[in-house]
Amino acid sequence: MTATDETSAGPVAVRCTYHPEVETLLRCSRCGTPICPRCGVRTPVGMRCPACTGTAVRGALETEKLVRAGGVGLLVAVPVGVLWGLAPEWGFYLALLLGFGGVEAMAKVVPGWRGPTLQAFAVGAVILGIVVSRWVVARQLGVDLGEVNQFTPRLQRGLYLRLVPDLLFMALPIAIAWVRFR
Numbered sequence: 001m002t003a004t005d006e007t008s009a010g011p012v013a014v015r016c017t018y019h020p021e022v023e024t025l026l027r028c029s030r031c032g033t034p035i036c037p038r039c040g041v042r043t044p045v046g047m048r049c050p051a052c053t054g055t056a057v058r059g060a061l062e063t064e065k066l067v068r069a070g071g072v073g074l075l076v077a078v079p080v081g082v083l084w085g086l087a088p089e090w091g092f093y094l095a096l097l098l099g100f101g102g103v104e105a106m107a108k109v110v111p112g113w114r115g116p117t118l119q120a121f122a123v124g125a126v127i128l129g130i131v132v133s134r135w136v137v138a139r140q141l142g143v144d145l146g147e148v149n150q151f152t153p154r155l156q157r158g159l160y161l162r163l164v165p166d167l168l169f170m171a172l173p174i175a176i177a178w179v180r181f182r
């Protein structure tokens with residue numbers, strides 16, 4: 001990409017932060033992020049980027065960014081899930097942390113982006129965090145995961161002890177993830 005860069009003072013075409021396939025000379029008047037006519041927002045003080053104006057960017061997100069956002073989501077979701085499993089009595093707060101923490105961390109990687117793909121990734125990360133928490137709970141209760149398929153009384157007891165009361169707490173971060181990238 002730098003092969004054609006010139007050392008002259010003239011504006012150099014760069015790729016739009018939100019649409020890497022678009023070459024552009026536009027930059028956000030506030031933060032300097034390269035933007036293009038598709039995502040730039042016209043304001044009285046010049047073109048601004050979606051992140052600065054809080055506008056949603058839609059369209060196909062680069063796979064690399066999507067994967068990075070998903071990875072960041074998991075980085076938050078998995079430890080929070082472990083904590084949740086170890087301290088189920090903190091379920092409500094950990095559910096909020098899983099939702100807001102995980103989803104906002106993802107939003108930082110892809111500022112301004114919304115859409116069904118991101119929603120799916122965010123909800124997926126949250127659900128994995130929940131699964132991790134259930135796995136830890138199962139371990140804490142002494143439930144052998146090999147019993148899952150047999151649905152033994154011990155597993156059933158574990159389910160009723162923890163899973164049912166926690167269902168509402170589980171719906172919470174999923175809803176947060178869903179709404180955030182809608």
Ligand SMILES: [Zn+2]
Pocket residue numbers: 028029030031032033048049050051052053
């Ligand atoms: Zn900006």
Ligand SMILES: [Zn+2]
Pocket residue numbers: 016017018019022035036037038039040
């Ligand atoms: Zn753009």
